[in-house]
Amino acid sequence: MAASTTPHPPAALPVVETFHSLQGEGFHAGRSAFFIRLAGCTVGCSWCDTKHSWPERSHPRLPLAELSAQVGEARRMGAGFVVITGGEPLHHDLAPLCRQLAVQGLPLHLETSGVDPLRGQFDWITLSPKRHSPPRPELLQRCDELKVIVHHEDDLAFAEAMALQAGSGGPSPRLLLQPGWGSRTGERLALEYVRRHPHWRLSLQCHKWLAIR
Ligand SMILES: C[S@@+](CC[C@H](N)C(=O)[O-])C[C@H]1O[C@@H](n2cnc3c(N)ncnc32)[C@H](O)[C@@H]1O
Ligand SMILES: Nc1nc2[nH]cc(C(=O)O)c2c(=O)[nH]1
Ligand code: SF4
Numbered sequence: 001m002a003a004s005t006t007p008h009p010p011a012a013l014p015v016v017e018t019f020h021s022l023q024g025e026g027f028h029a030g031r032s033a034f035f036i037r038l039a040g041c042t043v044g045c046s047w048c049d050t051k052h053s054w055p056e057r058s059h060p061r062l063p064l065a066e067l068s069a070q071v072g073e074a075r076r077m078g079a080g081f082v083v084i085t086g087g088e089p090l091h092h093d094l095a096p097l098c099r100q101l102a103v104q105g106l107p108l109h110l111e112t113s114g115v116d117p118l119r120g121q122f123d124w125i126t127l128s129p130k131r132h133s134p135p136r137p138e139l140l141q142r143c144d145e146l147k148v149i150v151h152h153e154d155d156l157a158f159a160e161a162m163a164l165q166a167g168s169g170g171p172s173p174r175l176l177l178q179p180g181w182g183s184r185t186g187e188r189l190a191l192e193y194v195r196r197h198p199h200w201r202l203s204l205q206c207h208k209w210l211a212i213r
């Protein structure tokens with residue numbers, strides 16, 4: 001008897017949105033980038049600006065080949081790199097996505113809270129650790145950029161603790177403080193801290209100031 005020929009379903013991931021804009025935050029702010037926002041997050045930050053991305057099942061699953069084609073088109077339109085964000089992208093195994101996107105030849109950047117194991121090959125990792133759900137040591141070791149969100153004085157102590165762990169046993173990441181959007185206290189604390197501690201840099205979400213995606 002012939003072996004079963006049931007085809008595998010195409011590899012796919014749940015996607016909230018894709019768009020070509022400027023990287024709005026962090027070390028690469030101001031550069032042309034193509035964004036893939038994956039659905040699903042269980043980290044539950046009270047101040048999250050992307051809560052609509054949390055329920056994975058509310059968003060369609062897109063084949064990886066379709067995402068790769070979109071990246072190819074974005075490259076032709078001038079995107080300099082791809083940002084995989086979410087939701088929490090590392091809730092998913094990103095290795096197949098990274099393999100599929102690699103053929104397009106754009107650097108792959110990741111935005112993550114670091115609560116899951118790292119699966120996938122990235123050129124730049126932005127780790128935004130959360131006080132209530134700290135990151136895995138492997139992400140602290142591997143990240144290129146540590147971007148801590150500031151609402152409260154305690155976030156500054158947390159930022160220094162994370163920087164200390166991130167810097168141990170390898171190259172130190174770039175250190176950024178990003179005020180919580182709309183938090184006057186966060187703005188004041190981050191600004192004043194950076195002014196007094198020159199190894200930290202301020203990250204403003206400039207896409208929000210410009211009211212673009
Ligand atoms: C929406 S998250 C998605 C990626 C991943 N879940 C994470 O938290 O890093 C993208 C970035 O936005 C930051 N962020 C989310 N809500 C914010 C807010 N209200 N103000 C400032 N930054 C915020 C996160 O800390 C993270 O650096
Ligand atoms: N322009 C723009 N830059 C970004 N950098 C990180 C973003 C994110 O939501 O992860 C983001 C975003 O949503 N828009
Ligand atoms: S980890 Fe990221 S996506 Fe998830 S709730 Fe926190 S900021 Fe939002």
Ligand SMILES: [Mg+2]
Nearest residue numbers: 049050085205
């Ligand atoms: Mg955002």
